[in-house]
Amino acid sequence: MIRLGWVDYTVLLLYLAFVLGIGWVLRRFVRSSEDFFLSGRSIPAWIAGLAFISANLGAQEVIGMGASGAKYGMMTSHFYWVGAIPAMVFVGIFMMPFYYGSRARSVPEYLKLRFDEKTRGFNAMTFAVMTVFSSGISMYAFAKLLELVLGWNFNASVLLSGVIVLAYIFLGGLTSAIYNEVLQFFLIVLGFLPLVLLGLKDAGGWAGLTTKLATVATNAGYPAGAWSESWRHMGSPSANPMGVEWFGMVMGLGFVLSFGYWCTDFLVIQRAMAADSMAAARRTPLLAAFPKMLFPFLVILPGMLAIALHVSRGGFLPLESDGTPNYNLAVPVMLAHYLPSGLLGLGLTALMASFMSGMAGNVTAFNTVWTYDIYQSYLRPGQSDAHYLRMGHTATVFGIVLSGAAAYATTRFNNIMDMLQLVFAFVNAPLFATFLLGMFWRRTTGHGAFFGLLTGTAAAAIQHGLTLPYGAVPGLKGGFLGAVLHTYPSEMAQNFWSAIFAWTACFTATIVISLATRRHKSDEDLKGLVYALTPRQKDGAMPWYQRPVTLGAIALGLTLILNVIFW
Amino acid sequence: MKLDLRLPIGLMFGIYGAIFVLFGLTSDKAIYERSLGINVNLWWGLVLLAFGVGMLVLAVRARERGSREG
Numbered sequence: 001m002i003r004l005g006w007v008d009y010t011v012l013l014l015y016l017a018f019v020l021g022i023g024w025v026l027r028r029f030v031r032s033s034e035d036f037f038l039s040g041r042s043i044p045a046w047i048a049g050l051a052f053i054s055a056n057l058g059a060q061e062v063i064g065m066g067a068s069g070a071k072y073g074m075m076t077s078h079f080y081w082v083g084a085i086p087a088m089v090f091v092g093i094f095m096m097p098f099y100y101g102s103r104a105r106s107v108p109e110y111l112k113l114r115f116d117e118k119t120r121g122f123n124a125m126t127f128a129v130m131t132v133f134s135s136g137i138s139m140y141a142f143a144k145l146l147e148l149v150l151g152w153n154f155n156a157s158v159l160l161s162g163v164i165v166l167a168y169i170f171l172g173g174l175t176s177a178i179y180n181e182v183l184q185f186f187l188i189v190l191g192f193l194p195l196v197l198l199g200l201k202d203a204g205g206w207a208g209l210t211t212k213l214a215t216v217a218t219n220a221g222y223p224a225g226a227w228s229e230s231w232r233h234m235g236s237p238s239a240n241p242m243g244v245e246w247f248g249m250v251m252g253l254g255f256v257l258s259f260g261y262w263c264t265d266f267l268v269i270q271r272a273m274a275a276d277s278m279a280a281a282r283r284t285p286l287l288a289a290f291p292k293m294l295f296p297f298l299v300i301l302p303g304m305l306a307i308a309l310h311v312s313r314g315g316f317l318p319l320e321s322d323g324t325p326n327y328n329l330a331v332p333v334m335l336a337h338y339l340p341s342g343l344l345g346l347g348l349t350a351l352m353a354s355f356m357s358g359m360a361g362n363v364t365a366f367n368t369v370w371t372y373d374i375y376q377s378y379l380r381p382g383q384s385d386a387h388y389l390r391m392g393h394t395a396t397v398f399g400i401v402l403s404g405a406a407a408y409a410t411t412r413f414n415n416i417m418d419m420l421q422l423v424f425a426f427v428n429a430p431l432f433a434t435f436l437l438g439m440f441w442r443r444t445t446g447h448g449a450f451f452g453l454l455t456g457t458a459a460a461a462i463q464h465g466l467t468l469p470y471g472a473v474p475g476l477k478g479g480f481l482g483a484v485l486h487t488y489p490s491e492m493a494q495n496f497w498s499a500i501f502a503w504t505a506c507f508t509a510t511i512v513i514s515l516a517t518r519r520h521k522s523d524e525d526l527k528g529l530v531y532a533l534t535p536r537q538k539d540g541a542m543p544w545y546q547r548p549v550t551l552g553a554i555a556l557g558l559t560l561i562l563n564v565i566f567w
Numbered sequence: 568m569k570l571d572l573r574l575p576i577g578l579m580f581g582i583y584g585a586i587f588v589l590f591g592l593t594s595d596k597a598i599y600e601r602s603l604g605i606n607v608n609l610w611w612g613l614v615l616l617a618f619g620v621g622m623l624v625l626a627v628r629a630r631e632r633g634s635r636e637g
Contacts, residue, residue: 014582014583015579018579021575022575025570042569175569186618190618201603202603338602339601340599342607343611346587
């Protein structure tokens with residue numbers, strides 16, 4: 001358990017004061033629902049870009065990536081250098097013109113414009129439920145962590161985080177969330193950097209860390225470089241701790257899951273939609289890609305350093321009941337180990353900031369989809385703008401109350417939450433196929449999109465139900481359909497392949513059904529929504545460093561170099 | 568822009584920097600055993616202070632430019 005001094009509390013209180021102060025100052029700029037939900041489309045690209053990263057940078061990412069760094073080592077970087085960056089470049093260059101250009105106010109609304117009501121309804125409902133539960137689950141994880149590390153009361157943590165996030169979103173809407181996300185971004189970078197530098201110095205630099213990680217790898221029965229090299233051991237699943245081979249990783253994680261998340265999840269897309277111009281919206285994910293590619297050093301390295309210490313000094317990490325190290329504590333234990341009172345407060349505040357930014361991201365996405373896509377579309381259409389603004393405030397309150405309820409539900413029924421997350425994974429996996437076809441093939445019909453999505457979701461569920469990861473018993477981990485046709489070397493491999501099946505099924509079904517059904521939208525209707533029917537963006541007048549294609553190419557080039565260095 | 572975001576960022580990290588520098592100068596050296604004997608509060612405090620002041624300078628200059636033009 002960590003004991004905090006008065007400096008640490010001062011740092012934390014100062015942060016809370018600034019977060020609330022920003023909400024307070026911004027409250028007078030909220031006059032219309034568009035101000036509240038989309039920041040009146042007035043955010044400059046650099047702010048939107050940093051918020052784009054920060055909204056995704058919840059506590060699960062900081063704690064989870066640290067845990068994966070300890071558990072799988074350098075291969076965790078694939079989540080960034082194969083997954084996130086290419087997807088962010090793609091969404092910035094190819095998809096943002098349709099999201100921003102269509103003037104849709106949300107991702108479900110784009111689906112309504114492009115396809116039909118039922119596709120929007122399906123996406124809006126699943127998204128709304130999903131965001132509330134994921135914010136609840138992260139609330140739970142965070143309060144649990146504070147209980148464990150600082151000895152704070154669980155209820156008090158849930159209440160404190162809920163009230164703070166509620167206050168600043170209620171006051172300033174999306175602008176407040178975005179501004180605070182940027183503040184949180186800098187806090188996370190500047191709060192974690194000293195930890196990484198001290199840890200690396202202690203380990204004897206990268207070379208020293210590699211030597212120590214070689215012991216970790218050989219002890220676990222893998223080749224010496226398995227924890228410090230990202231690609232070299234991906235020839236077969238048995239040669240690396242993740243238990244995946246390169247094809248499943250590149251297709252499952254890189255193509256389906258990452259593109260699905262970064263290109264279709266309203267939580268991140270909303271930040272770009274709030275940008276002040278089409279050019280700024282397109283630059284948002286591209287500018288975000290540059291800091292994002294350096295994040296492995298900030299969030300994965302502490303985990304790798306922790307496991308090296310655990311093995312070389314023995315018993316650094318607390319153990320689970322089954323004797324394996326508790327990987328989720330890698331980052332907090334590292335903070336307590338290296339940082340003295342003062343910077344320790346900054347590090348913990350950064351951790352809390354990451355949690356709040358993640359939660360605020362969920363809540364702002366939820367209140368927008370609820371108000372525009374469910375309330376305005378199905379429950380009370382045709383009301384005044386002031387009415388919907390009031391609904392937005394109300395939705396923020398009950399979004400947070402529901403998150404809190406979900407957090408408590410998680411403490412009582414852990415299995416239900418695991419099951420929900422599984423169902424969400426099934427729903428999410430095929431989405432990217434729908435958007436890809438919708439944006440680049442004008443023949444795609446509403447029926448095709450809707451039933452394609454259902455087919456993809458079903459395919460994911462069936463594949464999951466007929467397979468099992470190695471060593472698991474039938475149940476939530478798979479095999480629930482009675483027969484086990486295939487055993488995967490790891491849970492991750494199973495997830496990647498479920499995603500691949502879902503995507504392929506959705507892609508094929510959407511094409512077949514689209515060809516079999518009649519188009520209801522003419523070329524004129526689809527202008528601004530489909531690639532071939534939308535005038536090309538003219539970037540020639542911009543200086544080179546503002547052109548999306550140039551920025552994207554530089555981001556991809558640098559990512560390639562990072563992959564090669566840590567091959 | 569509604570509120571120049573560099574203002575609160577600069578202010579917050581400037582104050583953090585000042586607190587850490589002062590704390591680093593006055594705190595007992597024994598607490599730096601865990602940070603490899605380095606007075607990290609002092610050094611990182613200086614980094615935060617520089618970052619905060621830098622942000623403030625940018626914000627103030629933007630404001631001056633804005634008032635001259637506007």
